[in-house]
Amino acid sequence: MKGIVSKVALGVAGTGMAVAVAAVAVGPRLSDWYDERHQEQASYATGTQAKAERHSMPSWLPDNASGVKYLMSTTGDDRLLRATLPEGRLPVGCVAGQPGKAAHPVPMSLKAGWFPENVAAKASGTCGHYNVALNGNQLYAWQDGAAVQAALRAEHVAKH
Structure with missing residues (x-):
């Protein structure tokens, strides 16, 4: 059971890190899109x-x-x-x-x-x-x- 909990926690942490990396990569483009949308x-x-x-x-x-x-x-x-x-x-x-x-x-x-x-x-x-x-x-x-x-x-x- 302890091994399953560790794997789930590691998976959740890994997913969170992937989302954070994706947000940083997309952030500037999303900001540009938002700014251009209001011009x-x-x-x-x-x-x-x-x-x-x-x-x-x-x-x-x-x-x-x-x-x-x-x-x-x-x-x-x-x-x-x-x-x-x-x-x-x-x-x-x-x-x-x-x-x-x-x-x-x-x-x-x-x-x-x-x-x-x-x-x-x-x-x-x-x-x-x-x-x-x-x-x-x-x-x-x-x-x-x-x-x-x-x-x-x-x-x-x-x-x-």
């Missing part, structure tokens, strides 16, 4: 089309922007945006210069092959709650949801 990505020919089809598109995006790519979190305010600007300058209403202490990093939960990972170091201004980097006529813009919510709370407190 929406789209491409638009022009800024006009992008703003007409997606209410979360920032109003400062010029109508004549082309090649617009957009990735957003559906569970928060994280956003990535890329667009070609024919004039090669920041859109009207944007502020040029290094973002101050309020600058927010590129949301780590969002990644897209069309959006450079090191772009935060090249920030050249802000457009609303977005940090932006302009490289020639290519605009890269990103918004960190936590920073946006903090800014909105601060604005609300300042008004009341």
